[in-house]
Amino acid sequence: MAWVMLAVWAGLFAALSGALAALARHRPEETAALAAALDALLPQTQCGQCEHPGCHPYAAALASGSAAPNRCVPGGSRTRDRLLERLGIDEARERFPAPPVPTPTVARIDEMRCVACTLCLDACPVDAIVGARSFAHTVIAAECTGCALCLPVCPVDCIVLTPAPPLSDGRIPGYPGADDLASVRAHGPH
Amino acid sequence: MARIETARYAPRGGLALAPVTGPPPAWREAPVPPVLALPLEQQAGAEAIPCVAVGDRVQRGQCIARPPGAWDAAIHASSSGEVVAIAPCPVALHTVAPRPCILIRTDGADSAVAPLPPCDPARESRAAVLRRLAEAGVVGLGGAVFSTAAKLARADAPITTLIVNAAECEPHIRCDEALLAHAPAHIAAGIQALAVFLGQPEVLIGLKETLDPRPLAAALDAAGSSAARIIRVPARYTAGAEDVLIRLLTGREVPRGALPLDIGCVCLNVATVVAAGRALLAGEPLTTRVVSVSGRDLSGSANLITRLGTPVSALLAACGGAVAPGQRVILGGPMMGVELANTEIPITKASQAVWMPGAGDLPAPGPERACIRCGACVTACPVNLLPQQLHWHARAADPEALTAHGLEVCIECGCCDVVCPSQIPLVARFRAAKAALAEVQVLDLRARWLKDRFVAHGARLDARTARAAEETALRREDPRARLARLRAHRARKDADEGSA
Ligand code: SF4
Ligand code: SF4
Ligand code: SF4
Ligand code: SF4
Ligand code: SF4
Numbered sequence: 001m002a003w004v005m006l007a008v009w010a011g012l013f014a015a016l017s018g019a020l021a022a023l024a025r026h027r028p029e030e031t032a033a034l035a036a037a038l039d040a041l042l043p044q045t046q047c048g049q050c051e052h053p054g055c056h057p058y059a060a061a062l063a064s065g066s067a068a069p070n071r072c073v074p075g076g077s078r079t080r081d082r083l084l085e086r087l088g089i090d091e092a093r094e095r096f097p098a099p100p101v102p103t104p105t106v107a108r109i110d111e112m113r114c115v116a117c118t119l120c121l122d123a124c125p126v127d128a129i130v131g132a133r134s135f136a137h138t139v140i141a142a143e144c145t146g147c148a149l150c151l152p153v154c155p156v157d158c159i160v161l162t163p164a165p166p167l168s169d170g171r172i173p174g175y176p177g178a179d180d181l182a183s184v185r186a187h188g189p190h
Numbered sequence: 191m192a193r194i195e196t197a198r199y200a201p202r203g204g205l206a207l208a209p210v211t212g213p214p215p216a217w218r219e220a221p222v223p224p225v226l227a228l229p230l231e232q233q234a235g236a237e238a239i240p241c242v243a244v245g246d247r248v249q250r251g252q253c254i255a256r257p258p259g260a261w262d263a264a265i266h267a268s269s270s271g272e273v274v275a276i277a278p279c280p281v282a283l284h285t286v287a288p289r290p291c292i293l294i295r296t297d298g299a300d301s302a303v304a305p306l307p308p309c310d311p312a313r314e315s316r317a318a319v320l321r322r323l324a325e326a327g328v329v330g331l332g333g334a335v336f337s338t339a340a341k342l343a344r345a346d347a348p349i350t351t352l353i354v355n356a357a358e359c360e361p362h363i364r365c366d367e368a369l370l371a372h373a374p375a376h377i378a379a380g381i382q383a384l385a386v387f388l389g390q391p392e393v394l395i396g397l398k399e400t401l402d403p404r405p406l407a408a409a410l411d412a413a414g415s416s417a418a419r420i421i422r423v424p425a426r427y428t429a430g431a432e433d434v435l436i437r438l439l440t441g442r443e444v445p446r447g448a449l450p451l452d453i454g455c456v457c458l459n460v461a462t463v464v465a466a467g468r469a470l471l472a473g474e475p476l477t478t479r480v481v482s483v484s485g486r487d488l489s490g491s492a493n494l495i496t497r498l499g500t501p502v503s504a505l506l507a508a509c510g511g512a513v514a515p516g517q518r519v520i521l522g523g524p525m526m527g528v529e530l531a532n533t534e535i536p537i538t539k540a541s542q543a544v545w546m547p548g549a550g551d552l553p554a555p556g557p558e559r560a561c562i563r564c565g566a567c568v569t570a571c572p573v574n575l576l577p578q579q580l581h582w583h584a585r586a587a588d589p590e591a592l593t594a595h596g597l598e599v600c601i602e603c604g605c606c607d608v609v610c611p612s613q614i615p616l617v618a619r620f621r622a623a624k625a626a627l628a629e630v631q632v633l634d635l636r637a638r639w640l641k642d643r644f645v646a647h648g649a650r651l652d653a654r655t656a657r658a659a660e661e662t663a664l665r666r667e668d669p670r671a672r673l674a675r676l677r678a679h680r681a682r683k684d685a686d687e688g689s690a
Binding site: 045124 | 644
């Protein structure tokens with residue numbers, strides 16, 4: 001039995017390194033273009049849960065063949081499938097089980113406890129926190145991705161994650177194209 | 191004399207549904223209920239922001255909430271009274287769910303605010319007319335509730351054809367029929383006003399062939415719109431869907447992903463035309479709509495002029511009906527209506543009919559069997575889709591294939607469902623697939639937006655670092671060098687002033 005398992009693992013390893021090595025043969029400019037294309041498939045929360053310091057670094061690692069395509073946690077199976085397709089790795093879903101997508105959350109600052117140190121402002125990769133020195137800080141819920149990067153920097157631990165409101169109606173305030181999407185959906189077929 | 195013709199183009203797909211027989215429904219006003227519930231979301235895609243507070247006294251026609259967009263339709267109090275709450279209440283909009291409502295306890299006086307001054311499209315600017323339509327809360331009353339001002343404001347190219355939709359194709363929905371019989375002059379006046387606004391386009395009125403065209407023809411002549419053509423269309427289900435009607439009347443096809451405006455057409459329901467006419471000519475905001483009430487256990491079916499916000503139960507009571515246990519109540523018609531578990535749901539601008547089906551109506555579907563590829567659904571589909579293929583791809587949850595097969599074109603009419611011998615709940619699947627596809631679109635849009643924010647965040651931090659480096663460099667500058675630099679600066683400034 002053990003040798004069967006060994007053979008299976010060896011086979012998997014060979015297939016994986018084959019796929020990754022095929023990618024690594026790209027020339028640098030091709031790798032950069034591939035990284036940009038892969039980056040466009042990622043959720044852009046910049047959360048670092050893929051163990052890369054953001055989406056683009058993960059895309060670059062994928063493009064150079066040094067990362068597996070199932071590491072993006074917020075993206076789940078949808079992002080994994082898209083990455084596999086773009087990378088041209090067929091029939092590989094079983095080899096790369098997708099991480100379970102966690103329930104969406106948003107951060108909330110307990111404004112009564114905030115000491116207005118401004119540390120969380122720079123920690124938030126998408127500038128979803130408003131505040132200034134000696135003013136209580138707060139999170140703009142519609143812009144927060146729940147990436148939790150602001151939590152560890154807070155000296156008084158006054159930031160918590162709470163369940164996110166639904167992202168359903170397609171209106172992302174102020175983003176060009178958002179109204180088009182909402183109105184197409186609203187106008188519908190009638 | 192306005193010309194009366196028969197549609198030259200044949201309908202595609204659709205169903206010949208059994209017509210509703212019996213005497214024409216009564217026509218009267220529904221009583222003002224003790225409490226009105228006006229949902230803030232009465233227009234597709236935009237929630238209005240209340241401009242009254244709890245405790246305020248309001249009068250009929252007073253604006254109580256205004257959506258954010260310039261051409262979005264306002265919401266008005268539909269009778270006088272006191273605002274008692276602004277809170278979530280169950281509302282039927284695609285599905286029944288709690289949505290924020292303004293609740294008004296009516297005082298019985300039904301006093302009204304003074305109407306707005308008339309806004310004659312022959313004299314006022316385009317923007318003034320559109321603003322009036324939005325201020326008066328005019329939306330598509332055929333069920334789509336898209337803001338009429340927004341619809342007309344989207345037109346870049348000139349509109350060559352104004353289509354008035356009186357094809358009313360779903361059984362048990364007879365509110366347009368009632369307007370044609372009882373308010374032809376209002377329809378004609380609305381058509382006249384809109385035709386002037388749109389620069390006298392060709393006017394085509396798509397009228398269901400079982401309805402009498404003569405009152406409308408006479409009213410059009412009296413209003414001076416005798417160039418309008420009344421075109422009788424088959425009493426066939428989905429003849430009243432916008433794209434289908436345009437094809438029936440003009441032979442023109444709305445391309446996929448385009449709007450009727452892109453082929454020079456604007457299509458408005460008769461009730462919308464009346465509301466637009468009243469808003470422009472009489473300065474009257476939209477506070478009522480006609481609702482068809484029919485079905486079992488009623489003393490008679492009726493078309494009721496109903497205050498928006500009236501609960502469904504009050505309409506049933508006004509027709510002598512009480513809901514027996516087990517009796518189903520449908521808001522809308524048998525094909526596209528939603529079943530209500532609770533009859534305290536308010537009538538909104540989208541509610542066309544309340545129907546209590548009898549025992550044999552709306553049988554529950556049998557067990558679902560496998561698709562036998564009979565193609566019946568393809569023949570029935572009025573918008574040329576391949577429902578069996580869509581079904582296949584919906585099961586596989588394949589967004590690309592669903593998009594390629596035109597899922598977003600599906601009007602959810604249910605024709606494919608009705609004809610499917612395997613009793614596959616096709617429309618329910620398509621609705622779920624559309625929701626899933628929309629979710630993906632939202633996530634993609636959000637990813638682009640987050641990327642922009644992340645880039646801006648990086649630029650902000652970089653700029654701050656650069657500024658800090660500059661300041662440090664200045665602080666560390668040798669005092670003599672600084673003096674020399676300031677002197678040189680001064681000398682340059684003096685030289686500049688000297689030469690000026
Ligand atoms: S886990 Fe996904 S979203 Fe988070 S940084 Fe990595 S690629 Fe981006
Ligand atoms: S506020 Fe916190 S959790 Fe939200 S996006 Fe910013 S860093 Fe992430
Ligand atoms: S890090 Fe914590 S204490 Fe500091 S500003 Fe942010 S929320 Fe307030
Ligand atoms: S529900 Fe959609 S697919 Fe089915 S017949 Fe109607 S438009 Fe065609
Ligand atoms: S009607 Fe039903 S069984 Fe026939 S092809 Fe369509 S989905 Fe299949």
